[in-house]
Amino acid sequence: MNWNMIGHSWAVNLLHRHITQDTLRHAYLFTGPMGVGRRTLALRFIQALNCPSPLEGGVPCRACHTCQRIQRMEHPDLLVIQSEEDSLSLKVDQVRTLLHKLSLSAYEAPYKVALLLNFEEATPGAANALLKTLEEPPSQVILILTAESSDILLETIVSRCEEVRLRPIPFETVREGLEHQWAIPHERATLLAHISGGRLGYALNLHEDPKAFAQRETLLDDLLRLLSANRVERFAYAEEIAKDTDAFQNLLQVWVSFWRDVMLQSAESSTSLTNLDRQNEIKTIAKKVKLSSAKEMITRLDKMQYLLNHYANTRLTAEVLMLDLPHLK
Numbered sequence: 076m077n078w079n080m081i082g083h084s085w086a087v088n089l090l091h092r093h094i095t096q097d098t099l100r101h102a103y104l105f106t107g108p109m110g111v112g113r114r115t116l117a118l119r120f121i122q123a124l125n126c127p128s129p130l131e132g133g134v135p136c137r138a139c140h141t142c143q144r145i146q147r148m149e150h151p152d153l154l155v156i157q158s159e160e161d162s163l164s165l166k167v168d169q170v171r172t173l174l175h176k177l178s179l180s181a182y183e184a185p186y187k188v189a190l191l192l193n194f195e196e197a198t199p200g201a202a203n204a205l206l207k208t209l210e211e212p213p214s215q216v217i218l219i220l221t222a223e224s225s226d227i228l229l230e231t232i233v234s235r236c237e238e239v240r241l242r243p244i245p246f247e248t249v250r251e252g253l254e255h256q257w258a259i260p261h262e263r264a265t266l267l268a269h270i271s272g273g274r275l276g277y278a279l280n281l282h283e284d285p286k287a288f289a290q291r292e293t294l295l296d297d298l299l300r301l302l303s304a305n306r307v308e309r310f311a312y313a314e315e316i317a318k319d320t321d322a323f324q325n326l327l328q329v330w331v332s333f334w335r336d337v338m339l340q341s342a343e344s345s346t347s348l349t350n351l352d353r354q355n356e357i358k359t360i361a362k363k364v365k366l367s368s369a370k371e372m373i374t375r376l377d378k379m380q381y382l383l384n385h386y387a388n389t390r391l392t393a394e395v396l397m398l399d400l401p402h403l404k
């Protein structure tokens with residue numbers, strides 16, 4: 076029994092027990108890196124809660140009208156909120172509207188569920204507006220929050236939720252899932268599984284969205300070009316990437332994966348590389364930088380991701396990144 080999910084069996088088993096043993100929490104927090112499966116797990120959980128014709132206790136059929144509407148996030152008793160397309164934050168008015176709807180009785184399902192996606196994007200006002208409901212939710216209401224990490228949320232929010240921390244799943248599990256469930260050819264599935272770093276959702280996004288894959292290629296090309304660029308060129312690049320915080324975060328994730336590969340290559344590790352299609356460039360860079368320098372770059376990139384999540388000055392962070400990059404001929 077795994078709710079037809081790939082990986083995360085322990086999390087499915089935990090939530091399944093909560094349903095079958097009648098020990099449901101009033102609020103859950105699903106954390107993990109982008110593309111790891113937080114939203115998918117949440118929707119499977121909601122289906123298990125509300126499916127009118129389960130295969131067995133706590134196992135949704137996933138074929139009925141209710142399950143299908145939940146999967147599309149169109150069910151009247153599933154309230155989904157997230158940052159709007161033209162905004163970088165989830166606002167207090169969105170939360171207040173949600174709370175009003177939660178005070179009303181469910182239309183048809185046993186449970187009314189609020190799904191708050193990417194809650195790290197909530198403004199302080201929005202987070203505080205949710206606190207009272209997290210403490211005393213209405214009857215038959217369950218709140219599910221998703222975020223990359225609990226560390227970037229208010230401690231008062233985290234303490235009121237049952238946290239389920241999702242980790243990247245094994246490479247082979249991702250590859251097999253891509254091959255068997257989505258019929259992706261073996262070689263392509265292998266590359267995507269490595270690039271994804273154990274994040275099935277990210278692998279599928281790269282497969283289904285050619286622009287996303289091309290963007291990754293561009294970011295890696297940019298990194299290699301900037302390693303030999305002068306300060307003027309680097310600062311011009313910093314000015315561009317600072318204009319879009321989400322794109323900047325994506326850049327940092329891609330560059331972290333590259334520097335981890337350089338570190339592994341420098342250490343002559345037997346661990347498989349993430350960027351299999353960039354092995355030649357990785358080997359070249361690894362010959363030019365010390366192992367300690369590769370480790371330091373990873374540390375700095377990780378720190379910048381943390382700073383951006385805490386609303387650091389994007390332009391300044393981008394300029395510091397350009398200064399931190401080693402200069403290689």
